[in-house]
Amino acid sequence: MRSVRWARAGLVIPAWLAIAFLLVxxxxxxxxxxxxxxxxxxxxxxxxxxxxxxxxxxxxxxxICALLGTPLxxxxxxxxxxxxxxxxxxxxxxxxxxxxxxxxxxxMAYGREGVVGRVLFDVAGWxxxxxxxxxxxxxxxxxxxxxxxxxxxxxxxxxxxxxxxxATLGASPWRTFRTVVVPMVAPGxxxxxxxxxxxxxxxxGATITxxxxxxxxxxxxxxxxxxLLESDPQAAIALSLVMLLISVVILGALRGRWLR
Amino acid sequence: xxxxxxxxxxxxxxxLDLALSAQPGQIVAVLGPNGSxxxxxxxxxxxxxxxxxxxxHVSGSVWDSPGESVWMPPEQRRTGLVVADHLLFPHLSVIxxxxxxxxxxxxxxxxxxxxxRVELDALGLGDRPDVRPRELSxxxxxxxxxxxxxxxxxxxxxxxxPLSALDPTTRAQTxxxxxxxxxxxxxxxxxxxxxxxxxxxxxxxxxxxxxxxLVQEGTPQEVIARxxxxxxxxxxxxxxxxxxxxxxxxxxxxGTTVVAPDVPAGGPVCVTIPPSAVALYLTRPEGSPRNTxxxxxxxxxxxxxxxxxxxxxxxTLAAEVTTTAVAELRLGIGQELWAxxxxxxxxxxxx
Numbered sequence: 001m002r003s004v005r006w007a008r009a010g011l012v013i014p015a016w017l018a019i020a021f022l023l024v025x026x027x028x029x030x031x032x033x034x035x036x037x038x039x040x041x042x043x044x045x046x047x048x049x050x051x052x053x054x055x056x057x058x059x060x061x062x063x064i065c066a067l068l069g070t071p072l073x074x075x076x077x078x079x080x081x082x083x084x085x086x087x088x089x090x091x092x093x094x095x096x097x098x099x100x101x102x103x104x105x106x107x108m109a110y111g112r113e114g115v116v117g118r119v120l121f122d123v124a125g126w127x128x129x130x131x132x133x134x135x136x137x138x139x140x141x142x143x144x145x146x147x148x149x150x151x152x153x154x155x156x157x158x159x160x161x162x163x164x165x166x167a168t169l170g171a172s173p174w175r176t177f178r179t180v181v182v183p184m185v186a187p188g189x190x191x192x193x194x195x196x197x198x199x200x201x202x203x204x205g206a207t208i209t210x211x212x213x214x215x216x217x218x219x220x221x222x223x224x225x226x227x228l229l230e231s232d233p234q235a236a237i238a239l240s241l242v243m244l245l246i247s248v249v250i251l252g253a254l255r256g257r258w259l260r
Numbered sequence: 261x262x263x264x265x266x267x268x269x270x271x272x273x274x275x276l277d278l279a280l281s282a283q284p285g286q287i288v289a290v291l292g293p294n295g296s297x298x299x300x301x302x303x304x305x306x307x308x309x310x311x312x313x314x315x316x317h318v319s320g321s322v323w324d325s326p327g328e329s330v331w332m333p334p335e336q337r338r339t340g341l342v343v344a345d346h347l348l349f350p351h352l353s354v355i356x357x358x359x360x361x362x363x364x365x366x367x368x369x370x371x372x373x374x375x376x377r378v379e380l381d382a383l384g385l386g387d388r389p390d391v392r393p394r395e396l397s398x399x400x401x402x403x404x405x406x407x408x409x410x411x412x413x414x415x416x417x418x419x420x421x422p423l424s425a426l427d428p429t430t431r432a433q434t435x436x437x438x439x440x441x442x443x444x445x446x447x448x449x450x451x452x453x454x455x456x457x458x459x460x461x462x463x464x465x466x467x468x469x470x471x472x473x474l475v476q477e478g479t480p481q482e483v484i485a486r487x488x489x490x491x492x493x494x495x496x497x498x499x500x501x502x503x504x505x506x507x508x509x510x511x512x513x514x515g516t517t518v519v520a521p522d523v524p525a526g527g528p529v530c531v532t533i534p535p536s537a538v539a540l541y542l543t544r545p546e547g548s549p550r551n552t553x554x555x556x557x558x559x560x561x562x563x564x565x566x567x568x569x570x571x572x573x574x575x576t577l578a579a580e581v582t583t584t585a586v587a588e589l590r591l592g593i594g595q596e597l598w599a600x601x602x603x604x605x606x607x608x609x610x611x
Contacts, residue, residue: 164341184350
């Protein structure tokens with residue numbers, strides 16, 4: 001009896017420590033907020049443009065993820081080509097890559113002297129680094145894998161006989177994708193988009209490396225928090241609170257799938 | 261709109277190699293045990309699986325011919341597919357499910373809905389066009405699936421066990437509706453089933469396949485009269501034995517002599533005995549019919565008022581007896597009995 005109780009304690013105590021470890025910082029954030037001053041802090045000239053920029057870039061990111069990632073997820077889900085598992089592994093690389101390394105890689109590709117960037121600059125006069133477009137590049141680079149893997153998972157769960165049946169009814173592969181597959185995996189697409197969006201919203205390392213931190217142009221909300229922490233800590237805390245709130249809302253939206 | 265198919269392909273352990281042809285308006289039932297290649301055959305016709313050899317011609321156009329490097333993708337073939345679990349699109353209303361085919365073939369939305377309406381009305385489903393499939397009963401869903409397949413005016417209607425997922429009452433009603441609708445269908449129907457009742461009540465022609473090969477085909481009457489294979493005989497409910505002619509009235513089956521009224525000339529013969537003609541006795545009957553064999557009971561299944569008794573003797577036999585007889589004989593597995601069959605009940609024909 002006694003040993004059973006001790007064995008139980010051996011499980012319960014670490015479990016509660018883990019929960020406390022996760023919860024304490026969030027509670028601390030709430031404790032340290034200057035609640036009365038929140039409106040004034042949020043009116044900080046850094047905060048509003050940063051939030052606006054984050055909204056713009058993350059929306060663009062999600063649009064690009066949906067446009068490019070959904071077809072990729074479908075091909076990965078249905079392809080029987082022997083190279084498919086390798087391709088899937090490749091898609092997951094940015095998931096485990098340190099974001100700073102992602103930023104360096106993006107610079108090597110699209111920087112003024114980069115593999116693709118040099119051509120873009122010589123031919124069209126475009127320079128991507130340190131622009132709002134660079135922010136979107138960085139966010140897509142880190143968010144797309146989340147989106148593709150989530151959507152592919154739900155597409156693989158779709159009975160493949162639906163594809164065949166739609167084909168016998170005269171639907172081309174594109175029409176089947178558009179009118180059967182996408183509507184039937186809509187919940188998977190929504191949760192993939194929410195995950196990818198949360199990841200893009202929090203993007204820091206790749207962004208600061210590839211796009212810098214120019215207020216109004218490349219300084220997104222996480223970058224603004226980091227820089228405000230020195231000049232105006234209360235504004236940084238208030239902005240953090242806004243981002244915490246957004247995260248909670250996203251978690252709530254995913255509740256149907258994840259919180260059971 | 262005739263079909264000429266010579267289907268040859270290997271998939272895993274299945275080696276499909278059979279020829280199939282049909283004329284417009286015909287309903288061809290394809291029967292066979294699980295894994296015999298029935299569904300694979302349908303999928304080659306639909307274009308979901310490619311042939312490795314052979315060809316499929318429908319009304320003169322080539323659908324699949326690996327030898328000529330011709331392959332028509334499924335969306336360009338004129339087929340309609342119905343599967344056991346209906347696979348209606350859950351996110352579309354009933355009418356949009358049925359209109360999906362016409363829409364995919366470029367019919368304007370209003371016309372597609374009109375067409376869907378006609379198909380639904382023909383199956384008595386016109387009253388709730390806007391509900392989602394999950395609100396339908398299994399029988400209704402299956403009829404909507406049939407309407408969806410028919411709405412594209414297919415040359416080939418492919419039914420893959422269309423009634424097997426339904427409960428018995430719904431199945432009988434749906435089978436009747438299906439029969440009425442299929443009679444009015446001008447194209448070719450290929451019905452894959454393992455239910456003899458589906459095949460016998462719906463089809464003009466039966467095709468039996470086993471392990472990917474054709475074992476027998478013919479009208480239901482022909483097949484019932486002369487099954488040529490144990491599986492075929494089992495489907496039509498007859499005991500089937502292979503033997504050799506001894507004389508005009510005697511056949512040798514596995515070393516035992518079976519007496520029959522009319523044994524054709526020649527060597528190998530097929531013998532059928534209806535299970536209802538097999539009588540069972542506890543002791544060897546006096547002045548008995550000439551076909552009397554000692555047997556052991558290996559299984560008993562009750563079907564309504566009758567019992568189907570599986571027997572092992574000189575060969576295996578099934579007997580159909582009343583439940584009263586089961587009680588009187590106190591039948592049990594392992595019990596030893598005498599089975600008799602009147603010679604006039606035995607049918608013999610050349611193998």
